[in-house]
Structures are given as C-alpha cells and as structure tokens.
Amino acid sequence: MRGILAIETATDACSVALCRGGEVLERHEVTPRQHSQRLFSMLAELLPDGRLAEHGIEAIAYGSGPGSFTGLRVAASAVQGLAYAACLPAVPVSTLACQVATALREGLVTDGQRVASLIDARINEVYCALFQVESGQLVQCGPAQACPPSALVLPDAMPPVVAVGSGAAYLDKAPAAFRAKLEHIDTTLLPRARDLLPLAERALAAGQVQDAMQVRPVYVRDEINWKKIPQQGKQR
Amino acid sequence: MLVLGLETSCDETGVALFDSERGLLADALYSQVDIHVEYGGVVPELASRDHVRKTLPMVEEVLRSAGVAGADLDGVAYTAGPGLVGALMVGATLARALAWGWGVPALGVHHMEGHLLAPMLEDERPEFPFVALLVSGGHTQLVRVDGIGRYRLLGESLDDAAGEAFDKTAKLLGLPYPGGPHIARLAAEGDPARFDFPRPMVGKPGLDFSFSGLKTYALNTVEDCRAAGGPSEKDCRDIARAFEDAVVDTLVIKCRRALRQEGLKTLVIAGGVSANRNLRASLTEALARERARVFYPAPRFCTDNGAMIAFAGAQRLAAGQRDDADTAVRPRWPMEELPPLEGAA
Numbered sequence: 001m002r003g004i005l006a007i008e009t010a011t012d013a014c015s016v017a018l019c020r021g022g023e024v025l026e027r028h029e030v031t032p033r034q035h036s037q038r039l040f041s042m043l044a045e046l047l048p049d050g051r052l053a054e055h056g057i058e059a060i061a062y063g064s065g066p067g068s069f070t071g072l073r074v075a076a077s078a079v080q081g082l083a084y085a086a087c088l089p090a091v092p093v094s095t096l097a098c099q100v101a102t103a104l105r106e107g108l109v110t111d112g113q114r115v116a117s118l119i120d121a122r123i124n125e126v127y128c129a130l131f132q133v134e135s136g137q138l139v140q141c142g143p144a145q146a147c148p149p150s151a152l153v154l155p156d157a158m159p160p161v162v163a164v165g166s167g168a169a170y171l172d173k174a175p176a177a178f179r180a181k182l183e184h185i186d187t188t189l190l191p192r193a194r195d196l197l198p199l200a201e202r203a204l205a206a207g208q209v210q211d212a213m214q215v216r217p218v219y220v221r222d223e224i225n226w227k228k229i230p231q232q233g234k235q236r
Numbered sequence: 237m238l239v240l241g242l243e244t245s246c247d248e249t250g251v252a253l254f255d256s257e258r259g260l261l262a263d264a265l266y267s268q269v270d271i272h273v274e275y276g277g278v279v280p281e282l283a284s285r286d287h288v289r290k291t292l293p294m295v296e297e298v299l300r301s302a303g304v305a306g307a308d309l310d311g312v313a314y315t316a317g318p319g320l321v322g323a324l325m326v327g328a329t330l331a332r333a334l335a336w337g338w339g340v341p342a343l344g345v346h347h348m349e350g351h352l353l354a355p356m357l358e359d360e361r362p363e364f365p366f367v368a369l370l371v372s373g374g375h376t377q378l379v380r381v382d383g384i385g386r387y388r389l390l391g392e393s394l395d396d397a398a399g400e401a402f403d404k405t406a407k408l409l410g411l412p413y414p415g416g417p418h419i420a421r422l423a424a425e426g427d428p429a430r431f432d433f434p435r436p437m438v439g440k441p442g443l444d445f446s447f448s449g450l451k452t453y454a455l456n457t458v459e460d461c462r463a464a465g466g467p468s469e470k471d472c473r474d475i476a477r478a479f480e481d482a483v484v485d486t487l488v489i490k491c492r493r494a495l496r497q498e499g500l501k502t503l504v505i506a507g508g509v510s511a512n513r514n515l516r517a518s519l520t521e522a523l524a525r526e527r528a529r530v531f532y533p534a535p536r537f538c539t540d541n542g543a544m545i546a547f548a549g550a551q552r553l554a555a556g557q558r559d560d561a562d563t564a565v566r567p568r569w570p571m572e573e574l575p576p577l578e579g580a581a
Contacts, residue, residue, distance in 0.1 A: 043336065074329050077333065081292070084296070
C-alpha cells in the first residue's frame with residue numbers, strides 16, 4: 001500500500017491512521033466535541049514531527065462527510081493545512097463509504113451483501129446511502145441524502161439489507177416496507193480512519209485527488225433554514 | 237520573528253504576515269457582511285462554512301505577496317477566542333495544521349489582546365502603562381494595561397456592547413446590518429438639539445457601562461415619531477444623531493474617569509466602534525483638555541483583522557510561548573487569565 005495519512009472526524013469518533021511501508025498505524029478515540037482539541041496530539045503520536053513527505057506520505061485522505069458540521073470542518077481545515085504545507089494531494093472519501101468499509105473489515109457485512117450506511121443528522125433526520133459489496137469492493141447505489149427516517153425507501157426488488165451507523169438508531173421510525181428488508185442493524189458502528197486507507201488508495205490510483213485549495217466538507221444538507229429578514233416577522 | 241496570523245473568530249477572515257524587524261509585510265481581509273446582511277445578523281453556521289472556503293486562499297495570497305515560504309516562518313498565530321466556537325475552530329485547526337506541516341510552532345492568541353495591541357502596528361506607538369477602551373459589537377471594556385498580558389479590567393458593559401447597541405438601533409431605523417457605519421452616516425446630518433437621549437450610568441461612580449436602555453429609548457422615540465405619522469428621513473437622522481451623541485459622550489466620560497482614577501495620561505482605543513469619527517474627534521478634544529493622549533489603530537485595523545493577531549502572536553512566540561498538544565479554542569476567555577509577558581514590546 002502507498003503512504004497515506006487519513007483523518008476521519010465526521011462522527012463522535014476522532015480517528016487518524018497512517019499507512020507506511022505496508023504497516024497501518026491508527027489512533028481512534030470516541031471524543032464527542034473534542035476533535036479539534038485531540039486531533040494534533042493523535043497525529044503527533046503517529047508522526048512525532050509533521051514532516052509528511054520525509055516519512056513517505058504521498059497523499060492525505062479525509063472523510064469528507066456527511067456528518068457533524070463541526071467535525072467535517074475539523075477534518076477539512078486540518079487537511080487543507082497539511083496538504084498545503086507538505087505540497088501533497090488530498091483524497092476525499094465519503095464518510096458513509098468509510099463506515100461500510102469499517103463494517104466489512106469488522107465482519108458485520110460480507111461479500112455480496114447490501115448495506116444501508118446511516119449517520120445521525122440531528123433534527124430528526126439521518127444521512128443515508130446504499131452500498132453493495134462486490135468482491136470486497138464497495139459500490140455506492142445512488143447519492144447520499146439527508147431525510148427523516150420515515151422517508152427512507154428501498155427498491156421492491158432489493159434483497160435484504162444490513163443497516164449500520166449512528167443513524168440506524170432511528171430506524172424504528174422508518175416505513176414498514178423499509179424495516180421489512182432489514183436483516184441486521186448495528187447502531188454502534190463508527191467509521192475508522194484505517195478504513196479510509198484502501199478506499200483512498202483506489203481513488204488515488206484513479207486520479208481522484210484534490211489540491212489543498214479544493215478541500216471542502218460535503219455537508220449533504222446545504223439548505224440552511226435560518227430566517228432571512230423578510231421571514232423574521234415584525235421588525236420593529 | 238516572522239509570524240503568520242489568522243483571524244476567524246466571527247464574520248471576518250483576516251490573514252497577515254508580521255515581522256518584528258520589518259513590520260507588517262502583507263495582510264488580507266475578507267468581510268462576510270454580504271452573506272449575513274439578509275439575516276440581519278451573523279449566522280454562525282454560515283460564518284464557519286465561509287471561513288473554510290476563504291482562509292487558505294488568503295494564506296497563499298499573503299505568503300506570495302511577501303515572497304515568503306511557509307517553512308521560513310517562526311510561527312503561526314491564530315485567534316483562539318473569544319468568539320463563535322465553530323468559526324474559531326476553522327482558523328485554529330488550519331493554523332495548527334499549517335504549523336505542524338511546516339515544522340514551526342503554533343500559538344492561540346486572545347482576540348481582544350489583538351485589538352488592544354493593534355495601535356502598536358502604527359509608527360507612533362503608545363507606551364505602557366495605559367488605559368485601553370475596547371469597543372466593538374461584542375465588547376465594551378475599559379482595561380488598565382501595564383504590559384503585554386498584564387491587564388486589569390476596570391469596567392465593562394453590564395448588558396449590550398456599544399457596537400451591539402449601534403446595530404440594534406440601526407435595525408429599528410430600518411438600516412442594514414452592520415449598523416454602526418449607517419448610523420454614523422445619518423447622524424452626520426442630524427440635528428443634535430432635537431432629541432436628548434440619556435447618558436447611562438454616568439451619574440453613578442465606577443466604570444461600568446449599560447447600553448440596553450439607550451436602545452429602548454431609541455425605540456420609544458421611533459414609536460413617538462410613528463404616532464406622528466413618521467418616522468421621516470429627518471426623524472431618522474435626528475434619532476441617529478441623538479443616539480450616537482449619547483454613546484460617544486458616555487464613552488468619553490468613562491474614559492476620562494478611568495484615566496483620572498488610574499493616574500495615567502495615555503488612552504488606547506480599539507475595536508470596530510473605534511472607527512467612529514465622532515468618537516475619535518470627541519475623545520481627542522476631551523483628552524487634550526486633560527493633557528492626555530489618545531492612540532488609535534489605523535481604520536483598517538479597527539475591525540477584526542489578521543495583522544493584530546500576527547503582531548500579538550509575534551510578541552508571545554518571541555517569549556517562547558506556544559500551544560500545548562491538546563490546546564482547545566476558548567469561545568469565552570477572560571483576558572485577565574492571559575499570562576504576563578515581561579519586558580516585551
């Protein structure tokens with residue numbers, strides 16, 4: 001495997017991993033709301049100095065989202081800075097895909113299965129994308145979306161599905177037709193940075209890289225519901 | 237000491253490069269006002285999202301214009317607080333990542349210390365000790381300054397900050413956000429004799445402020461004008477004048493009182509409201525009578541900016557201060573908790 005540093009901070013987990021000379025090192029902590037505080041200590045445990053290129057790092061992968069807005073910005077800002085300072089490319093990877101890769105490595109899903117990857121989106125919504133595992137590779141079926149659990153749908157012809165992630169905790173509110181397709185639910189799974197590494201390696205090989213300036217969170221929920229002045233009611 | 241400074245505590249993105257020998261080498265400032273204006277105030281989530289887009293390109297612009305490479309720096313300073321937590325986190329994380337990647341130290345700087353030291357970016361610099369009036373949309377404080385990090389709070393607003401009162405009164409008059417400059421523009425043509433607004437807390441001893449009552453007084457005056465078929469454009473100009481005069485008078489009275497109480501002859505004024513011309517003129521005149529001097533930052537460094545953070549950071553980095561591995565941003569951060577710096581600046 002190529003030398004890649006990976007950062008995943010979209011959920012309650014602050015997770016960093018490093019692949020160097022075929023060896024994978026990881027620091028993974030469940031530290032809600034403390035990602036920006038912990039991130040640099042964890043990075044320093046993997047690489048005592050920040051000289052990425054000298055340590056054979058060729059690219060910096062990050063979980064681009066969706067997930068906690070603040071968490072996404074911690075990863076994006078860190079990757080912007082590291083990629084810019086070290087003149088390295090960045091590789092964005094969907095956090096929902098990373099989560100499925102974690103589930104696959106941990107044996108929660110197996111080859112040939114369908115997976116609904118779900119993350120708590122707050123305000124009674126979930127982020128969701130469907131994946132199929134084919135020969136150890138993840139194939140995403142359709143775009144990631146943010147919706148209330150009651151709006152989740154699966155095609156009638158789809159075989160049974162495994163649901164993973166913090167958003168799966170809300171599946172009791174999903175439509176009966178959706179729930180009928182679920183063969184297993186794991187609500188505790190959190191995406192781990194080490195599982196970004198193989199996904200990033202493939203993306204890197206396919207040239208799917210970004211310049212530091214292009215690094216952005218993928219919020220999925222882009223319509224912001226604050227009221228503009230005309231909607232704020234009486235002004236005086 | 238060559239230091240890059242990043243400021244992202246609210247709705248302005250500021251990046252600057254300061255050198256202890258050569259002074260300010262480059263600075264860039266971007267205001268998000270156009271994003272927030274339709275909401276009538278700063279929307280924190282939108283502010284954070286915009287900082288993620290703007291900050292790194294501005295870092296590159298500043299380094300390029302000064303012909304400096306990141307690894308040549310002696311450190312990266314950033315605003316660690318006080319401010320909006322999400323917005324602070326963007327600048328803090330980017331700054332720390334850049335510093336780590338370049339192999340140089342990072343240091344979180346106190347936003348208000350940045351404002352307080354901004355007049356030292358000018359050729360004519362104040363000397364310690366002095367009294368500082370920090371006056372912005374988020375703060376109204378009088379501070380005794382005996383050196384960098386040697387601060388004693390003398391008084392502060394018990395409710396709205398002066399800039400906040402400007403913004404809220406502007407909204408009452410149907411003026412866009414941020415209201416300070418709009419009020420000042422109207423006030424310049426207003427009749428100072430028509431309305432007489434109170435000067436809050438000047439009759440009481442002490443150096444605290446209160447501006448929320450002034451805003452209510454403005455509201456009642458607008459209502460009176462409405463009952464009479466207004467408020468007309470002239471009504472608005474006259475109200476703006478009366479309001480601005482009341483704020484300025486109050487600030488001048490308290491500054492004079494603070495200087496007398498502390499036995500000092502130097503006043504430094506910083507923060508967004510310090511750009512107000514009426515305030516500058518009134519303070520200069522009032523303090524000349526006291527044979528005291530007043531120092532201001534250049535108008536472009538009155539509002540939030542990267543230069544003041546680079547400057548404050550350079551002083552502290554030069555003294556060997558730097559972030560711990562686990563440093564966190566501090567949305568609330570009393571300035572008196574800052575460590576003193578002996579013999580600097």
